[in-house]
Amino acid sequence: MHQNITCYNSSDPAALNASQLYDKPSDTGYFWNRDDQQKPLPPCSAIIDALSNGTCEVCRGEQVFVVCQGLSESVAMWMEGSSKGIEKGIEISTYECDQLIQKAETPTTAPTSAPTSAPTTALTAVSIIIIISLVVGLAVYLKYRRKRRSENKQDPEAAAMKPLNGGQPTDVMTVDEIPNGRG
Known part of the structure; x- marks a missing residue:
């Protein structure tokens, strides 16, 4: 298990299009940055393993979650996303990491999930x-x-x-020619 993990979440739909995560007061450097807005956020089921790649990872589950390791207590996390070329602040709050880890182990549907097959x-x-x-x-x-x-x-x-196409046989007597027993 990773040490000193801090978690955040956002129920703001704009969080699905998040592009950067940083410390608002210092406004220097990003904890996380997404260059390709077309690429969806990864599911949270693999988020803890991805922490070895950087300080913070952003994932999607029932909401959008952020998991960071090694942050100082003075960090004021800020998330931004692009909306038609305009940078927009996204509401983000602290979240219990234990709950996120528990949810990550239980498969959930993503907010943008496609219908089942x-x-x-x-x-x-x-x-x-x-x-x-x-x-x-x-x-x-x-x-x-x-x-x-x-x-x-x-x-x-x-x-x-043989009858042809539902017609009568060719060598057959007609009804008028059939003798009847009455005289």
């Missing part, structure tokens, strides 16, 4: 079943037509006797 998986499965059914149905139909064609080629006279 379960509906997509079900839709894909149904689509595959429909496609397989269509392919099997087409194969059975083509096999039936091929069989029927080959039967017609082998015995043309018998083929002429």
Whole structure:
């Protein structure tokens, strides 16, 4: 476990676009800086391990969190984010690190999380079943037509006797020609 950890959080939606974190009174140097605003903040589940890379790390969970190590007690943490080219202060407050570490160990959804893929998986499965059914149905139909064609080629006279496309057989008596038993 890291020593001398200080944590902060922000429920301000602008914190998702945070670009820098520094000590407000001294206004010199950044504890954390994000150059690429298009790249989302990392989830908090890996934040503690990332502290070895710098003094502070910013992550997202239910809110935006900041975890710093080795800060002096006189630091007045200040977070800024860009909003259409204008630097904007973001409200940030101290937070219990134990709660953050506990939440980081329990997966949470991020404020900007995408919908789960379960509906997509079900839709894909149904689509595959429909496609397989269509392919099997087409194969059975083509096999039936091929069989029927080959039967017609082998015995043309018998083929002429079979109903064609739902019509009547060709060598059959009409209703008027059928003798009835009544006299």
